[in-house]
Amino acid sequence: MLVLAVNWLAHERHENEVAVIFAKLEAASRQEPGCLMYVVHRHVDDPRRFFIYEQYRDAAALEAHRNSPHFQEYAVKALRNIGERQQGDLYKPLSND
DSSP states (O other), X not given: XXXXXXXXXXXXXXXXXXXXXXXXXXXXXXXXXXXXXXXXXXXXXOTTEEEEEEEESSHHHHHHHHHSHHHIIIIIIITTTTEEEEEXXXXXXXXXX
């Protein structure tokens, strides 16, 4: 299993638009066969900040996600001009060799 933890920051006055796009991306991503979990979080005190927690079966599943039409539409195209990915870190569980 692979875990991807991503931090996003919406541009000012676009935070609600970013939230709508992330909701669509979350719903579509959860339908992928290799996606084990995909949850978008919004910061409690700063509505511009988002945290995305993703789990994939393996590297091939993560690659399939990145190449999916919905990822290209929402993450690559729609979010590009209204927010920015600040950090993305890839993890694997200690118990998963």
